[in-house]
Amino acid sequence: QVQLVESGGGLVQAGGSLRLSCAASGRTFSAYTMGWFRQAPGKEREFAAGITWNGDSTAYADSVKGRFTISRDNAKNTVYLQMNSLKPEDSAVYYCAADSNFRAIARTIKRYDYWGQGTQVTVSS
16 A cells, blocks of 8 residues: 655746655555646646656656656655746646556556545646
């Protein structure tokens, strides 16, 4: 079992930055592929970024590429999402997720078997 707890969300002006953190419990965190998803009101949850178990590969949605950076610190059981040049359309609840079964980064929700409770990010114009 893995428990995920996100933090770092908040209100920021357009053009600003935020860093989200996801703290994981459990000894096997370092073996999991991790992802960040987001869900805006009235929209489906969508993939934002993913990182392999050892951090040697990352993936991004086209909408965030070049502005967001995902990273992890396995010694601290934590994955991060650095978000720069934020836009109002980035406003959403951001969820951290863990894939315990596969090494490749998945962009689909069903591949992830552990989820955090989410943290709200609001970007004002």
